[in-house]
Amino acid sequence: xxxxxxxxxxxxxxxxxxxxxxxxxxxxxxxxxxxxxxxxxxxxxxxxxxxxxxxxxxxxxxxxxxxxxxxxxxxxxxxxxxxxxxxxxxxxxxxxxxxxxxxxxxxxxxxxxxxxxxxxxxxxxxxxxxxxxxxxxxxxxxxxxxxxxxxxxxxxxxxxxxxxxxxxxxxxxxxxxxxxxxxxxxxxxxxxxxxxxxxxxxxxxxxxxxxxxxxxxxxxxxxxxxxx
Amino acid sequence: xxxxxxxxxxxxxxxxxxxxxxxxxxxxxxxxxxxxxxxxxxxxxxxxxxxxxxxxxxxxxxxxxxxxxxxxxxxxxxxxxxxxxxxxxxxxxxxxxxxxxxxxxxxxxxxxxxxxxxxxxxxxxxxxxxxxxxxxxxxxxxxxxxxxxxxxxxxxxxxxxxxxxxxxxxxxxxxxxxxxxxxxxxxxxxxxxxxxxxxxxxxxxxxxxxxxxxxxxxxxxxxxxxxxxxxxxxxxxxxxxxxxxxxxxxxxxxxxxxxxxxxxxxxxxxxxxxxxxxxxxxxxxxxxxxxxxxxxxxxxxxxxxxxxxxxxxxxxxxxxxxxxxxxxxxxxxxxxxxxxxxxxxxxxxxxxxxxxxxxxxxxxxxxxxxxxxxxxxxxxxxxxxxxxxxxxxxxxxxxxxxxxxxxxxxxxxxxxxxxxxxxxxxxxx
Numbered sequence: 055x056x057x058x059x060x061x062x063x064x065x066x067x068x069x070x071x072x073x074x075x076x077x078x079x080x081x082x083x084x085x086x087x088x089x090x091x092x093x094x095x096x097x098x099x100x101x102x103x104x105x106x107x108x109x110x111x112x113x114x115x116x117x118x119x120x121x122x123x124x125x126x127x128x129x130x131x132x133x134x135x136x137x138x139x140x141x142x143x144x145x146x147x148x149x150x151x152x153x154x155x156x157x158x159x160x161x162x163x164x165x166x167x168x169x170x171x172x173x174x175x176x177x178x179x180x181x182x183x184x185x186x187x188x189x190x191x192x193x194x195x196x197x198x199x200x201x202x203x204x205x206x207x208x209x210x211x212x213x214x215x216x217x218x219x220x221x222x223x224x225x226x227x228x229x230x231x232x233x234x235x236x237x238x239x240x241x242x243x244x245x246x247x248x249x250x251x252x253x254x255x256x257x258x259x260x261x262x263x264x265x266x267x268x269x270x271x272x273x274x275x276x277x278x279x280x281x282x
Numbered sequence: 283x284x285x286x287x288x289x290x291x292x293x294x295x296x297x298x299x300x301x302x303x304x305x306x307x308x309x310x311x312x313x314x315x316x317x318x319x320x321x322x323x324x325x326x327x328x329x330x331x332x333x334x335x336x337x338x339x340x341x342x343x344x345x346x347x348x349x350x351x352x353x354x355x356x357x358x359x360x361x362x363x364x365x366x367x368x369x370x371x372x373x374x375x376x377x378x379x380x381x382x383x384x385x386x387x388x389x390x391x392x393x394x395x396x397x398x399x400x401x402x403x404x405x406x407x408x409x410x411x412x413x414x415x416x417x418x419x420x421x422x423x424x425x426x427x428x429x430x431x432x433x434x435x436x437x438x439x440x441x442x443x444x445x446x447x448x449x450x451x452x453x454x455x456x457x458x459x460x461x462x463x464x465x466x467x468x469x470x471x472x473x474x475x476x477x478x479x480x481x482x483x484x485x486x487x488x489x490x491x492x493x494x495x496x497x498x499x500x501x502x503x504x505x506x507x508x509x510x511x512x513x514x515x516x517x518x519x520x521x522x523x524x525x526x527x528x529x530x531x532x533x534x535x536x537x538x539x540x541x542x543x544x545x546x547x548x549x550x551x552x553x554x555x556x557x558x559x560x561x562x563x564x565x566x567x568x569x570x571x572x573x574x575x576x577x578x579x580x581x582x583x584x585x586x587x588x589x590x591x592x593x594x595x596x597x598x599x600x601x602x603x604x605x606x607x608x609x610x611x612x613x614x615x616x617x618x619x620x621x622x623x624x625x626x627x628x629x630x631x632x633x634x635x636x637x638x639x640x641x642x643x644x645x646x647x648x649x650x651x652x653x654x655x656x657x658x659x660x661x662x663x664x665x666x667x668x669x670x671x672x673x674x675x676x677x678x679x680x681x682x683x684x685x686x687x688x689x690x691x692x693x694x695x696x697x698x699x700x701x702x703x704x705x706x707x708x709x710x711x
Contacts (some may be wrong), residue, residue: 137555138612142578146577
C-alpha cells in the first residue's frame with residue numbers, strides 16, 4: 055500500500071513515516087499543504103494522513119480541493135485541537151476519520167487499515183475470498199485452516215490483490231503502490247513474487263487464485279465472501 | 283446669527299431706498315401734472331402754482347426739482363433750488379434713473395425721468411425732470427439702525443454661546459464620568475461602573491459591566507486551570523523523572539513511560555478544555571441543539587461506518603438553549619461519541635418537554651453500560667485526575683464539568699436496550 059503523510063512537524067512526520075514503512079507501506083511525505091496537494095494530485099496513493107495546521111495551505115483547504123476535484127482517497131486528519139468543532143469541520147470538509155495529537159501509533163495503524171478496507175468495500179479486518187482469508191491486523195494468511203508462511207513483500211502483494219479482488223491490477227500499479235520511490239523497481243521481481251504466491255496459495259493448482267492477463271496485469275479471481 | 287443680521291440689514295436698506303425712490307417718483311408725477319407751455323410757446327415749463335409739495339417752494343428745504351431740455355440746459359427749477367446741481371446725466375426717453383450721489387459734502391437721493399413733449403410744430407422733443415432729495419437724516423437713521431442691530435447681535439450671540447457651553451457640559455457629563463470610571467477600573471480602584479447614569483447611557487454601562495465580569499471570570503478560570511494543570515502534572519513528571527534516574531542498565535521501562543505520557547496528555551486535555559469553557563458567563567445568543575446533534579451524528583456515522591449503527595432520533599425541529607455553541611458541541615460530541623463507540627448497533631436520541639420551559643434529552647445505546655462505581659468515578663474525575671488510573675477517556679468527565687457549570691442536570695441510567703442512558707435536563711429558551 056502507498057501512503058502520503060502531510061505534516062509540517064518534521065519529528066512527527068519522521069516517526070509516522072518510519073512506522074508506516076515498518077508496516078510495509080510505501081510512503082511519500084510533504085511538510086506543507088501546497089506540496090502535499092501536488093503529490094496527491096500527481097501520484098497514486100491508497101491513503102493520506104493530513105495534519106490540519108499546515109503552512110502555505112491548510113489541511114482543510116487541501117482536503118476541500120481534493121474532494122472538489124473528485125479525489126476520493128481515504129483521508130485521516132491529525133489535529134492538535136481536540137475540540138469537537140474542529141473534528142466536525144475536518145469531517146465536513148471531506149476527511150474520513152480523525153486523530154487527536156498526541157496519539158498512539160497502534161491506533162493510527164488500526165484507523166488506517168479500516169480506511170483502506172473501507173475504500174475497497176471491506177468492512178471487516180478479515181478479508182475473505184474463500185478459501186483464502188487474510189487478517190489485516192495480525193497479517194496472517196490462511197487457505198482453509200492452513201496458515202501460509204509469506205515474506206513481507208509477498209504479503210503486501212497478496213493484500214493489495216485481495217483488497218482489489220476481481221479488478222485487473224497492472225504491474226505498474228503494483229510497483230507504484232508497493233515500492234518506495236528510492237527502491238530499485240524491477241517489474242520482473244513482481245513476476246517472481248506472483249509465481250511464489252501461486253505456489254504457496256495453490257500448490258496443487260486447483261484454485262487458480264491469481265490470473266495473469268497478458269499485457270494488462272493480474273487479477274485475484276476468488277470471489278469476495280460475505281463476512282460471517 | 284451673523285448671516286441673519288446681514289440679510290436683515292440689506293433687506294431694511296433695500297426697502298428704505300425703494301420707499302425713497304417711490305416717493306420721489308410720485309413727486310415727479312406731480313411735477314408732470316404741473317407741466318405747461320411757456321409764454322413763448324416754444325418749450326414747456328412747470329407752473330409753481332400747481333405744485334402741491336410745499337418743500338419745493340421753500341428755499342434750501344432739502345428737496346429740489348429741475349427741468350432740462352434736450353441739450354441739458356436747465357429750463358426750469360423749483361424755488362427751493364439755489365445751488366447749481368450737476369447736470370451730467372444721459373438717459374433715454376421714458377427711462378427712470380435713481381442714484382445716491384454726494385453734492386457739496388452731503389448725501390442725496392437723485393431721481394431722473396426723461397419725457398418727450400410735442401413742440402409747436404408737433405415735433406417731439408426730449409426733456410429731463412430731475413429731483414434731488416437731501417439724504418443726511420436717512421443715512422444717520424440707517425447708521426443708528428446698524429449699530430443697534432450689531433450690538434444686539436453680538437450680545438445675543440455671546441449669551442447663546444455661554445448657554446450652549448453649559449448645556450453641552452451638562453449633557454456630556456455622563457460620558458466624562460464613564461471615562462473617569464474606566465480609568466478607575468484600569469487602575470483597579472473599582473471593578474465595574476458604579477455611578478447612576480441617565481437612561482441613554484445605562485445600556486452601555488450595564489453591558490460593559492457584564493463584559494468586565496465575564497472577562498474577570500474567564501481570567502480566574504484560566505488562572506485556576508493553570509494552577510490545577512501545574513499541580514496535576516507534578517506527579518507523572520515525578521514518575522518520569524524517577525524513570526530517568528533509576529539504575530536499570532540504561533533500559534527504559536516503556537510501559538511506565540507510556541502510562542505517564544497518557545496521564546499527562548489527559549491532564550493537559552482536560553484542564554485546557556475546562557479553562558476554555560465559557561460556561562458561567564452570561565450567554566445572550568441561544569443555540570439550536572438539534573442542529574448540533576445532526577452535525578455530530580453525521581460526522582460519527584462517517585467515522586464508525588463499519589459498525590453500521592442505527593440511530594433512532596425523536597427530536598423537534600429545534601431545541602433552543604442558552605449555551606455557548608462550542609460547549610454544546612463538546613457535550614453532544616462526547617456523549618454521542620461514547621454511544622457510537624460502545625454501541626452494539628443501536629442508538630436512540632429522544633427529546634421530550636417536561637414542562638413549559640424544561641426539556642429532557644436522552645441519549646442511549648445498547649452497549650455494555652456503566653456500573654455505579656464507574657459513574658461516580660467519572661463525575662469526580664475532574665477533581666481527582668492526578669490520582670486516577672490510566673486507560674479511561676476523559677470525554678464524560680469534560681461533559682460532567684460543562685453541564686454542572688450550566689446548571690444542567692445529568693443522570694446516568696441503564697437503557698432499555700441494555701446499555702447506557704444519559705439524561706440531560708435543562709431550561710430551553
